[in-house]
Amino acid sequence: MKLSTLLLIANWLPTPVADQTCLAATLYLEARDQPVLGQLAVAEVALRRLEQGKEGRTLCEVLTRPKQFALTLVSPNLEFKDASAWDRAFRVAQSAMTLWQVPTPYRVSFVPGASHFYAYHRAAPAWRHQREVATIGDHRFIDVD
Template sequence: MPAASTAIQLALPAQVPAIAPAAPATAPVADTTTATVTPAQVEEQIAYPTLAAAVADQSIRSDAGEDLRCLAGAIYFEARGEPLSGQLAVAEVILNRTRSHRFGGSACEVITQKGQFSFVRGGRMPAAPSNDDWRTAMAVAKVALKDAWESDAANALYFNHRRAGHANGVRVASIGNHVFYR
């Protein structure tokens, strides 16, 4: 979930406007020139004005971990044409399943569990191409793993395509072409 910050100015790409909260006229100004800030404090204080800004701020390394790649693969194959909020919601379902331990203990175990995702064949995910949609999926996966943005499907454990009809469970959200349930 985004946290409020007044100590750090986030540098966003030029296409994403920064939105800074207005400070009261009588607010004291802190001298930050001598303050020591640890990397953990920086991570805690970063707030994003939009999900697009959070996604745009993610660097993608070629040596990404297996769970990040699995999560990005699921986002890519399940939701690459969906809005960013829908892609994040798909990631949230997978992470919720991981936390529940009923579906597997890692994102890769959840995704490759038999019969859960139609793109998985023989317990393996297909290779994703190196394109803009893949880079977006990797960035959304990083946002989800960092819990850097609140998803509309925060409590969902299931989702299906809107055309598949209603699934059992309580409807949590409908985003793009997917419906999310818990």
């Protein structure tokens, strides 16, 4: 399935399912070759941005904000070809969304305070020098105020 088709379908799904689909697509594109912990950390960054309420009212809105996540950075014609990676990303997205529903004081945080991440061997964003929270797999997680 092409990314553009997946996002079109997500527009017609009820919000919780659409959000899980958008998050799974993001995990697939950003971190399918990373450990589960790395995928959970990427999901946490997206969920934190949603919770902060500055970038959208739904997770799909946050994840499709221009130039923030892979959903807007890769070709809409990109094909999701690895079925096992998609299945894993979809399950991790569901787990991350469930974990994020726990009240803040009791919530498990894998990258506390991180609002951004980048693949350190591929990118060098201007904000990379701000407070590093963690390095997991190929990604560095940063608290950008």
